[in-house]
Every structure is written in C-alpha cells, then in structure tokens.
Amino acid sequence: MSALLSVRDVTVRFGGIIALDGVSFDMDEGLVVGLIGPNGAGKTTLFNCLSRLYTPNKGDIVFQGGSLLGRAPHEISTLGIGRTFQNLALFGTMTALQNVMVGVHGRTRSDFLSNALRLSWVRDEEEQIRSAAAELLRFLDLERVAHVPVAGLAFGTLKRVELARALASRPKLLLLDEPAGGLNHEEVGVLGTLLRSVKDQLGVTILLVEHHMNLVMQVSDRVVVLDFGRKIAEGAPVEIQRNPEVIRAYLGDAQ
C-alpha cells in the first residue's frame, strides 16, 4: 500500500536562507508522526508547503497518489488536509461555533445565488453545517463558549477551537503546528488524551509539530527530525531519543 502523504526532496529558499533542504519522508495512514526540530528548523515552512501557501523550489508533495503542487490553497481542505496554526489564526469577530462552521466550508457546496434565495437544500445544508459544528464543540468540551466571540476567550480554549475548526472539514490528514504551545502542564495532559482519541475515534492521521518532547514521544508512532532545513533523523520515538545527532542538534540549540 502506498503512503497517505509523501514528501519528496522538498527544498524551499527565501532569498539566501534555505528553509528546507531536500526533505523527504512518507506517512502511512492511521499514524501519528511527530515533526520536531529546533527553532527555525523549517517545520512551519513544511506545513505552509502542504497548505500551498509556499511553493517549493524543488521536489514534490504527493497526497493520496496525486501531487499537491498543482492545487490552489483553498482546494487543500477539500482534498482532506486540515491544519491549525502556530500563532492562532481564528476569525476574531466570530463566535466559537461560527469559527467551526467555517471549517465545514470546504466540504459543502452552496453558491451565492442559492444562498440569497435560501433554497430548501441550502437550508438543509446549513442545518448539517450547524449540527456538525455543534457535535465537534461537544467532542472538545467547548459547548460553554459556543456563542461567545472568540476574541475574548482564553488561550487554551482558543487552541481547542482551532482544533475543532480543523476537524470540521473531516480531514484524513491533520497538521498541528505546536498545539501545546502556551498550554499549562495540566492542559498538555488533556491534549495528549485528546490527540489519541482524534486518531482512534475519528481515524485521523496526524502530523504533529511540537516542542513539548514528552507529548511528542507519548503520542507519536514515528518521529521525523529537522535541523537547519535538513532531515537528520527518522524513526520510532525510542530510537529518536537515543539518536546522537538529534541530541547534538538540541544541545547545540540550547547553548
């Protein structure tokens, strides 16, 4: 069976900086893959390539057998890839429920005219969007804040709203960029449990960028390590923790 996602020799340059340098790895369906590396290693850049916000200078990205590079950014969600952002990217004036409802956009169809006329199938679709979003708010224990504009919510809550919004597209592959960033110890514990139930209950494959090593090692089936844009290691969490090059990259980073 071929991989769900295949990153092939991807290189990204910004002027003189090489953000990604010939990175390749495969992801099988149903796994959680951790993507780690020191600050500036190129993790977010890789996510942005997958979202088609950046176009690699070299290489290819293949999802379910088709290249992503010919796709527009708005097609990615419909293809089955959902994401969250490192620095929250919610719709500030909307409520939590409305934010999650926008997450359903990519898998619904109604057009301007049918909406203006509020045709009966549009009303049905709207009902489906609303109930799908409400269900996710329940799943993530966010019902309390459903009708609160997100601009006033606590950081940890916002992170969960973003997760709910990403799940609303029913992705096959979920890209999470530092979901534990800014969370306290207890919240990180809850997040770990949550990620496992996203994988097990919803059957979502997850690519997890995270600096919180305990969380990564706890939930990942495999780990890919980047440093200065290069892949320096890949393997099971226990192997990665013992890998001398990984240790050096992180210690070097700490000096």
Added chain:
Amino acid sequence: MSAPTIAVLVAAVIALVLPFMLSNFRLFQFTQVFIYAIALLGLNMLTGFNGQISLGHGAFFAVGAYTGAIMMDRWNVPYGWTIPVGGLLCLIVGFLFGIPALRLEGLYLALATFALALAVPQILKYFEHWTGGSQGIVLTKPAAPFGLPLSEDQWFYFVTLVVLFVMFVLARNLLSGRIGRALVAIRDNPLAAEAMGVNKALYKSLTFGVSAAYTGVAGALSAVAIAFVAPDSFNILLSISLLTGSVIGGLASISGAIYGALFIQFVPNWAQDISKAAPWAIFGLFLIVFMYVMPYGIAGALRLVWNRLTRPQG
C-alpha cells in the same frame, strides 16, 4: 416575538402610512433614503462584511442610473425593466473590476476605486451621443398604473419600498449563511479562510459584483425617482457620502444601511438649515460627534442599548 421582528414590523407600519401623511416633496426624500439604503447595503457587504474598502461606489450608482436613463430615453423601455438590467450590468462590471482589485489591499484598493469615481463623470460627458453630455437626460416620472389614486411620488415611493424589501431579504439570506460566514472569514483572516476551503479570489470578486449590483439597482431607481440624470450628480462626493453612510450606519450590519441612509439624506439638509454659510463645517461636526459617540455606528449603538435593557439586572 423577538426584538428584531418587532422593530421590522413597526418600521413596516410606519413605511406604509408615511405616504399618506407627508407632502410629495418629503415623500420624495424618503424615496431617496430607501434608494441610498439599497446602495449602502451593497457597500456594507463589500466593506463591512468582506473588508474591501471602496471609495468609488458612486461610479456603480452612475452606471445603474445611466443604464436606466438610456434605456428609457432611447428605447422607451418600461422603467420596471431598468432596475434589474441596471443591477445585472453592474454585477458584471463590478465582478470584472473586482478581479484586478484582488491584487490591491486596504488603502491601495481605496485609491483604485477612488480613481474610478473620479473618472466616471468625465467618461459620461465624453459619450455625449448616448448620455446627453453635461446636459444629462431628462425623463418623466411614471404615473401610478391601473388608475390607482396615487400621486407619482406616492407611487414610486411604494415601488422603491418593495425593491428595498426584496434587496434586504436577499442580503440577509446571503449574509447569514455559509457564504456570509466565508466573507467575514476572508475579512478576519484571509490565510485561514483559504485553509478552510474558501476560494478567496472568487468570493472577493463575486462580492464586488454583488455589491456593485446593489448600488446599480439604487442608481436605476434614482434615475426614475429624480427623472433626470447628469454627470455631476455622480461626482466623488457621492462616493464619499456612501462610504460615510456605511460607516455611520454601522459597517457589517444590515439594518445599518437604513440608519446610514437617513444620515446622508437628512443631516446635510439640517446642516444647511443651521448655517447657510458653512453647512459643511456643521456636517463635519455632526460626523465627528457621531463617530465619537457611536464607534460601531448607529446599528452598533442600538444593539448595545438593547442588550443593556434586556440583560437581567445584577
């Protein structure tokens, strides 16, 4: 019954009795209010909901008005047809203008639309053969059909009211569902909106088109209501008035279009009454006071008051 429902019912009753209580001139002013309200609704969609600033909607107003005037004057088309045709033409023109406008953000878009507004009166003068040049086109006000006992102004007041109602219902439907959420998502965070599957380029140009269509319908109505079009009625001041009305009424609010329309119709007149010598100074003063007291527009202020009144004490 909910508060909005009651408000709509009260407004409807007032709108229906008004024609039998006011002079024809006063009534004509309210017809103008409805016309502005339609244009402002279009501008609100674009600027308030979708975050694209337009300083040039007077241009679409002019296109709607001239389309209607030329149809009636040249081809004797019944005025009823000029309204949808003016709207459709502006839909196309607005959509096409919206495509290059995609490359412009914020102030740059404001400037590009400003340029459009500057150009339109002169373009109208240039095509003299069609537009009557600076003289414009004189039309006749339509009489009430079926021998209804209504004056011309009364009759067209009702026509405008019906069009306003239809346009409001369509706008509410469009903005309260999946498409409306996508428009606000683009305004709040364009990158995230695209990641959620919103086709930003298409939606922004379509919104430009729909917004222009609303303004074009308003323009076509105004040609009939005033029974006259001339290039200088569509100068840059009109565009700026529209943006003013949209902000004062309440951006990203549907009812705000009505309040904004009342403002741009009546406040300049009051300013004139207060001081013949310096009406614009008075108008400017009004503007500043309104913005200071109601930073979210009149619609926002009313919402705030309503929430205070209905929230349980404590």
